[in-house]
Amino acid sequence: MRPWALAILFALCLAPPCAQAQEEARAAEVRIKAAFLYKFCDYVEWPPAAFARPDSPFVIGVLAADAIADELARVVEHRTIHGRGVSVRKLKRGAPLAGLQMLFVGGADGTRLAELIAAVKGQPTLVVTESEGVHAAGSMINFILVDDKVRFDIAPQPAESGNLRISARLLAVARKVLAGPS
Amino acid sequence: MTASLGVTARRAAAAALLSLAAGIAAAQSRSAGDLADLSLEELGNIEVTSVSGHAESLSTAAASVFVITADDIRRSGATSLPEALRLAPNLQVARADSGQYAISARGFNSTIANKLLVLIDGRTVYTPLFSGVFWDMQDVMLEDVERIEVISGPGGTIWGTNAVNGVINVITRPAGATQGDLASAGGGDRELRAAMRHGGALGSDGHFRIYGKADRLQNTMRANGSAVADGWDRTQAGFRADWGGAGSAFTLQGDAYSAKSEQRGVVLGTDVGRVEVSGMNLLARWTRRFASGSDLRVQAYYDHTDREDFAAFRPKVDIFDLEIQHAVPLGRHKLLWGGGYRHAHDEVLDGLVAGFVPPSKDLDWVNVFAQDEIELNRRLSLTLSVKLERNDYTGTESLPSARLAWTVSSSSLLWGAASRAVRAPARLDREIFIFPPSSAIRIVNGGPDFVSEVANVYEVGYRAQPARGFTYSLAVFHYDWDRLRSGQPPPAVIQNMIEGKVYGMEAWAAWQAAPSWRLSGGLTTLRKDLHLKPGSTDPTGPSALGNDPEYLWTLRSSHNLAPRQELDILLRRVGELPVPAVPAYIAVDARYAWQARRDVELSLTLQNLFDPAHPEFGAAATRSEIARSAFFKVRWTP
Numbered sequence: 001m002r003p004w005a006l007a008i009l010f011a012l013c014l015a016p017p018c019a020q021a022q023e024e025a026r027a028a029e030v031r032i033k034a035a036f037l038y039k040f041c042d043y044v045e046w047p048p049a050a051f052a053r054p055d056s057p058f059v060i061g062v063l064a065a066d067a068i069a070d071e072l073a074r075v076v077e078h079r080t081i082h083g084r085g086v087s088v089r090k091l092k093r094g095a096p097l098a099g100l101q102m103l104f105v106g107g108a109d110g111t112r113l114a115e116l117i118a119a120v121k122g123q124p125t126l127v128v129t130e131s132e133g134v135h136a137a138g139s140m141i142n143f144i145l146v147d148d149k150v151r152f153d154i155a156p157q158p159a160e161s162g163n164l165r166i167s168a169r170l171l172a173v174a175r176k177v178l179a180g181p182s
Numbered sequence: 183m184t185a186s187l188g189v190t191a192r193r194a195a196a197a198a199l200l201s202l203a204a205g206i207a208a209a210q211s212r213s214a215g216d217l218a219d220l221s222l223e224e225l226g227n228i229e230v231t232s233v234s235g236h237a238e239s240l241s242t243a244a245a246s247v248f249v250i251t252a253d254d255i256r257r258s259g260a261t262s263l264p265e266a267l268r269l270a271p272n273l274q275v276a277r278a279d280s281g282q283y284a285i286s287a288r289g290f291n292s293t294i295a296n297k298l299l300v301l302i303d304g305r306t307v308y309t310p311l312f313s314g315v316f317w318d319m320q321d322v323m324l325e326d327v328e329r330i331e332v333i334s335g336p337g338g339t340i341w342g343t344n345a346v347n348g349v350i351n352v353i354t355r356p357a358g359a360t361q362g363d364l365a366s367a368g369g370g371d372r373e374l375r376a377a378m379r380h381g382g383a384l385g386s387d388g389h390f391r392i393y394g395k396a397d398r399l400q401n402t403m404r405a406n407g408s409a410v411a412d413g414w415d416r417t418q419a420g421f422r423a424d425w426g427g428a429g430s431a432f433t434l435q436g437d438a439y440s441a442k443s444e445q446r447g448v449v450l451g452t453d454v455g456r457v458e459v460s461g462m463n464l465l466a467r468w469t470r471r472f473a474s475g476s477d478l479r480v481q482a483y484y485d486h487t488d489r490e491d492f493a494a495f496r497p498k499v500d501i502f503d504l505e506i507q508h509a510v511p512l513g514r515h516k517l518l519w520g521g522g523y524r525h526a527h528d529e530v531l532d533g534l535v536a537g538f539v540p541p542s543k544d545l546d547w548v549n550v551f552a553q554d555e556i557e558l559n560r561r562l563s564l565t566l567s568v569k570l571e572r573n574d575y576t577g578t579e580s581l582p583s584a585r586l587a588w589t590v591s592s593s594s595l596l597w598g599a600a601s602r603a604v605r606a607p608a609r610l611d612r613e614i615f616i617f618p619p620s621s622a623i624r625i626v627n628g629g630p631d632f633v634s635e636v637a638n639v640y641e642v643g644y645r646a647q648p649a650r651g652f653t654y655s656l657a658v659f660h661y662d663w664d665r666l667r668s669g670q671p672p673p674a675v676i677q678n679m680i681e682g683k684v685y686g687m688e689a690w691a692a693w694q695a696a697p698s699w700r701l702s703g704g705l706t707t708l709r710k711d712l713h714l715k716p717g718s719t720d721p722t723g724p725s726a727l728g729n730d731p732e733y734l735w736t737l738r739s740s741h742n743l744a745p746r747q748e749l750d751i752l753l754r755r756v757g758e759l760p761v762p763a764v765p766a767y768i769a770v771d772a773r774y775a776w777q778a779r780r781d782v783e784l785s786l787t788l789q790n791l792f793d794p795a796h797p798e799f800g801a802a803a804t805r806s807e808i809a810r811s812a813f814f815k816v817r818w819t820p
Contacts (some may be wrong), residue, residue, distance in 0.1 A: 028228075035217035035225055042697070043222070045745060075218045078650065080697065146358060147427050151226055156780075167745060168780040172819050173222040176361065 032150045033143055034071035037104055037128060040141065041081040043170035046101055047163040050124035051084075058084040058101050063091040063116070065106025065130075072104075102126045105139075113139070124162045140164070144175070151175040219651055219694055221253040226359075227328055244565060244585035244597035245337075246643055246657040246688055248272050248704075250330040252355075257740055257750045259773035259787030261368065261375055261813060262397075263352065264317050266324060268754065271690040271704020271736055272334035272348070276756075276764075276799040279412040279806040280372075280399040281318035281443070284799050287334040287348035288659060289684050289708050290728035293799070297605055299337065299345035302352045303422075303435060305465055305483050310526045310545055311497055311538075312610040313344050319459045319487060321418050321439060323377055323393045325364055325817075328355040334688060335659060336603035336639050338581035339567035342522075342549055343606040346637060356433075357381060357389035357424045368815030370787075374398040375815075388425035394418070401444060402806035405797065410806045416441035430470045438462040446493065450619045452534055454493040461487040476510040479520075495538070496531040514557040518567075521550040528609070538613045539628070545609075548572045551581075561589045575607040576634050594646035603661075605635040611667060611676055626669065629676035638662045651694030660685040663712065666727060668720040680724055682712030698742035705735040729764070729799070731757035746777035762801040769793065783817040 037060065051058075058081040062069035069090045076086035081101075089100075093112075097103060097120050105116055107130070117127055117138040130143040140159040143152050155178040159166050171177050217225060250269045260266035264283040268275045274291050276284040286295040296313035299306065302322060308315045330352050337345035361381040368375050374397070381391035394417070401413035420437035443457040465483035472478070485501040505522035524547040530538045553567035565585040572578045583601035590596050609628075616626035643657035665678035690704035709732065712724035720726075737753045750773045758766040770792050775785035788811070790796070795807035 031217055032225055032228055035220065036222075038218045039222055039225065043745075079218070147356065147431070149226060149228065151359070166780075168777050168783065168819070170222065171780060173226060175359065 029145070029150060030067045030071050033130070034068050034075050036143070036150065036152065037068070037072055037102065038075050038079065038081070040126065040128070040170065041102065043167040044126055044159075045165040045167075046082070046124050046126075049163075050101055052099070056084065057087045058082065059099060060086065060088045060102040060104065061091045061095075061097065061100040062088060062104045063093070063095075063106065065104060066090055068104065068106060097125070098123070100125050102128065104128045106130060120162075121158075122161055124164055126159065126162075126164055140166075141174075146175060153178055221251060223252045223328075244563075244587040244599055244643075246272055246334045246641065246655070246659070248332045248334075248655075248690065250332065252328055255324055255327060255330075257748060257773065257775075258752060259750070259771065259785060259789075259813065259815075260324065261373060261787075261815075263320055263322055263324070266327075266330065267332070267350065268736075268752075269738075270330070270332040271706060271734075272332055272688045273350075274706070274730065274734060274756075276759075277806075277808050278799040279410055280402050281412060281414045283317040284729075285315070285317065286728065286730075287332070288661070288686065289710055289730045290347065291730050292728045294610070295728065296608065297344070297347040298350065299341050299348070300350045300352070301341075303354055303465065304467060304481055305463060305485060306501075306503065307485075308344070309487065309497070309499060310501070310528065310609060311499070311530070313605060313608040316459070316487075316489065318414065318441070318457070319439070319461060319489065321395070321397075321416065322352060322354065323379060323395060323420075325366065325377065326354050326360050326379060326391070326393065326422075328353050328359070334657075335599070335641050336581075336583065336601040336637070338601065338603050339551060339553060339569045339583045340518075342547075342569060342571050343573070343579055343581065343604045343634070346603040346605045346635075354422065354435075357391045357422045360391045360422075361389060362819065364817070364819050366815060366817040368813055370811055370813035372400045372809065372811035373813065384423055384425065387427065388423060390421060390423040392419070392421045394420075403795070403809065404805065405795075405802070405807055411444050411446040412806065413444040414441055431468070433467040434465070436462065436464040449493055450534060452492075452619060454491075454534060456490075457493075458490040459488065461485070474510075476508060479507045479509075481505050492533050493535075495533040495536045497528055498530075499526060499528040501526045516555040517552070518555075519550075519552040521548070523548050530609075534619055536614060536616045538609055539615060540613070543609065543613070545574050546572075547574075563587045563589075571606070573606045575612060575632075579604045579606055579634055590646075593648070594644070597641075597643050597645075599639075599641045601639045601641075603637045603639050607632050607634060614676075623673065625672035626674045627676065629678075632667070632676050633665060633678055635666050635678065636664050652691070654689070654691035656687070656689045658685070658687045666712065666724070668714060668718050669722060669726065670719050671721050677718065677720075679715045679718035679720060680712055680727065681715055682710070682724070684708070684710045684712070700740040701738070702740075703735065703737040705733065707733045725761040729759045729761060731759055731766070733757040748775040749773070750775075756798070759799070764797050764799060764805075767793070767796040767798070769796070781818055781820050783819075785815045785817070787813045787815070789813070 069088055073088040103120060103125050105113060121138060127139050128141045129139040138158045141152050141154050143150055152174055153176040154171055154174040156166050248270045254269050255266045258269055264275060267273050273287050278284055278293050282293055284291045284293045284295055286298050290297050294312050294314050300308060300315050307320050332350050334348040337349040341349050364379045366377050377395035379391055379393040384390050397416045399414040402410045404410060418439035422435035425432045440460040445456055446454050463483060463485040467481040470478045482504045488498045490496050503524045507520035510517040526545045529542040549569055549571035551569035555563060555565040557563050567583050569581040570578055581602060581604055585599040587595060587597045611632040613628040615624045617624050639661050641657060641659045645655040647653045661684040664681045666680035668677045668679035686708035688706045692702040694700050708730055714720055714723055734756045739751045741749045743749050752771045754769045756767055769790050771789045772791055773785055773787040775783055777783050790810040795809040797805045797807050
């Protein structure tokens with residue numbers, strides 16, 4: 001290419017920068033997390049007792065994360081989890097947490113989180129969070145952003161106490177597998 | 183060129199560099215709405231900024247790109263890098279013997295193929311002796327590979343001369359993603375392999391991993407039942423450390439290896455001994471994201487290789503490489519510019535039949551490039567780019583390209599590209615000489631007037647996701663080649679007297695037939711219409727430039743039989759090779775894996791299931807047959 005062509009090439013680059021990157025990144029994060037929530041279910045086994053009837057739907061409760069709930073509802077629209085239809089519920093604070101196979105709690109609300117997790121302790125409910133330092137409080141999978149990528153840590157011990165079996169494939173992909181108090 | 187060069191020289195090369203452009207970041211060609219169809223690994227590797235459309239993902243790249251994911255590699259049962267490359271439908275991979283491969287895209291395949299650029303974590307791995315890759319010297323810990331991007335077609339404006347027919351980018355995981363221990367061991371009738379890795383934290387924001395591996399490859403046999411002396415023992419160790427995050431990150435990594443073949447005995451009256459190879463490399467990379475949104479990347483590496491092959495030649499090569507890239511988003515423009523410097527010093531001792539004059543040489547390459555991706559409107563984007571690369575043989579080569587991408591709908595993309603691709607001369611083209619054993623007569627001489635091989639390349643492609651869980655990609659290409667390498671009757675001088683056209687098609691598709699069952703397949707076709715230019719006396723003609731099938735197709739089934747059991751079947755059909763003739767073949771590979779415990783995976787891979795053995799490359803009298811094989815592997819991740 002000729003020098004003048006190179007000059008034109010550079011001249012083409014004089015336009016105002018756009019500033020939506022942050023918002024777009026947040027939207028992408030929501031999409032990726034919703035996809036992960038759905039994918040996790042393939043790699044976790046629930047005991048039969050987790051479901052009221054053989055044809056009961058798979059129920060995912062989402063608290064304090066409406067955007068993720070909407071995206072997840074879209075993802076599962078024509079999909080099944082372990083052969084069951086899927087229902088995504090946006091939960092309000094104080095809503096009953098019984099009968100959920102998965103609970104996703106958005107945001108980092110330390111003390112409330114501990115209460116919520118205590119409420120489903122020992123039940124076959126996979127608890128997924130997106131906060132720093134919540135595994136101590138009994139979360140089973142926790143999202144974190146590493147280098148702009150959505151990664152997650154797993155604490156198998158609280159899951160086992162709820163009779164959930166997390167596959168090694170999922171553990172292998174986790175950023176960290178946390179040893180629980182035994 | 184005369185056939186003897188291809189037979190005896192084995193390998194040799196030239197220049198080029200530059201790794202991953204900002205334009206190629208993550209994710210396969212699926213729309214963002216169907217992230218749920220991606221594997222766990224793929225999801226975890228998507229940069230939040232790349233799906234957003236801010237940085238570009240492969241799904242919008244105006245090029246023929248196939249991504250081999252970590253999951254694909256694991257499920258294929260591949261035990262080596264070349265075997266893993268069979269998963270890319272836009273590559274032709276032919277196993278010449280136990281350790282040697284002929285790998286190319288869009289034709290010109292041979293064990294000294296010279297039109298495909300291969301990078302491992304940004305490090306160019308081909309030799310300046312012949313612009314190709316000694317595949318028996320390249321190895322990675324496959325468990326730590328994040329993805330392999332295979333871009334067929336010219337990538338010269340980013341990657342430089344020699345990325346003529348394609349680029350293979352092997353990208354390993356950051357150290358933070360390979361924490362903890364992993365051990366794998368496997369054995370079968372053709373090979374034994376063991377590998378270990380340990381990863382840990384380094385201070386508050388750093389991670390590291392170290393790995394070591396050892397492999398033993400069984401020798402192959404010829405069709406007449408005689409043994410080929412191509413068994414190998416190989417050890418390799420390495421490390422990678424990463425500090426920082428998205429704002430500013432630093433990577434330091436390196437590998438060291440040593441390998442030797444078995445004793446090869448007497449060839450043409452001389453004991454040629456073993457092939458012994460060793461090498462080490464050290465790479466540092468710094469990336470910085472500025473508040474303005476621009477990204478700077480500075481990378482430097484040193485690479486030392488030593489190859490002792492008395493049947494061919496015996497090169498020692500030291501390479502130093504530095505590159506800088508700066509990506510600047512400016513409204514509707516995404517500007518990427520940068521430059522690089524590369525220095526190679528080699529010393530080549532003569533082998534039984536080949537050597538180089540001069541035996542030692544210093545070569546330098548310098549390049550600058552700029553690329554602007556312009557969003558013409560919401561659906562149309564135009565990428566203009568040019569690279570100027572200076573080499574010691576032909577001076578400055580220019581590599582311009584223009585690419586247009588039209589987002590037809592949210593789930594389909596039509597693209598087209600026109601590029602000028604250049605393969606600059608390598609040492610082999612200019613300075614090799616080939617002689618009968620213990621004779622002073624040179625039957626082939628490097629051409630002092632050999633200039634760059636040049637192609638004008640036109641491509642059109644279409645990618646779409648017509649339904650949930652179904653994606654496909656189609657590309658057609660046309661190369662107008664000029665000044666391709668040619669020979670003469672002995673004593674030959676290498677010339678540039680072949681021209682012509684090469685055209686073909688690449689297509690692949692993937693279908694998630696059921697939540698636990700994925701089907702995929704690919705087809706490539708290739709036609710070559712090459713001829714000698716008037717005045718050439720080359721007795722061999724275009725057939726010396728590579729031996730390519732007219733078609734190749736693959737079908738793959740990945741089935742989760744149960745939550746902890748996987749069955750993968752890969753069927754591959756390769757058309758016949760014309761000169762020397764290699765019959766068409768079908769190979770069926772199968773892998774069954776069982777997650778026996780949370781930390782233990784057992785797998786059994788059977789290759790070439792329905793055929794005791796077939797040749798994939800080379801002349802009938804001397805070539806290896808690739809035999810049926812079984813490999814059992816235990817993978818432990820405590």
